[in-house]
Amino acid sequence: MAKHKLPPWLRSKEKSQSVSVGVSxxxxxxWQKVKAAATDADLFEATYSEWVAMVEESIKNMxxxxxxxxxxxxxxxxxxxxxxxxxxxxxxxSRAQFVSEMGAKGHGSGT
Structure with missing residues (x-):
């Protein structure tokens, strides 16, 4: 007697591979030095504390x-x-490209 296979919606799902990205x-x-020299300084948060909060929230969402x-x-x-x-x-x-290259070279700290 042949075993019955579970329908697709009841089968265990294979875990998708997670994606890893570097974050500045x-x-x-x-931060103050980079902001002062940036051509898009108006896009930065007003303060370092606000920037940290934004990045931490982004990391959680990711x-x-x-x-x-x-x-x-x-x-x-x-x-x-x-x-x-x-x-x-x-x-x-440019900053994103730099971070991508640095991350690929293993410069990430995890903290």
Whole structure:
């Protein structure tokens, strides 16, 4: 006698692979330096405390969506040197690319 298979909606679901992304993480001093040199400084939060709260909330939301966010510590001088070397402005897209490259090189701290 053949075993009956469970219908698809009752079968256990395979866990989807989680996605990991790097998230910029600054000390207050580094954040102030990056903001001061940014071409899009008006897009930054007004204070470092507000920025930290926004990032922490974003990290929680990503986790709920199955995205693991890894904090990548950023030093303003390294970011600005990278922008200069790559002919890029210090703006959101450039900072995201820098963080992506740093994260890929294993510079994430997790804290």
């Amino acid at each position: 993480w600054y000390t207050e001093e580094e 986790l709920v969506a199955g995205i693991i966010a890894e904090k990548v510590p950023i030093r303003a001088d390294e970011l600005l040197a990278w922008c200069l070397a790559h002919g890029k402005n210090n703006e959101a897209a």
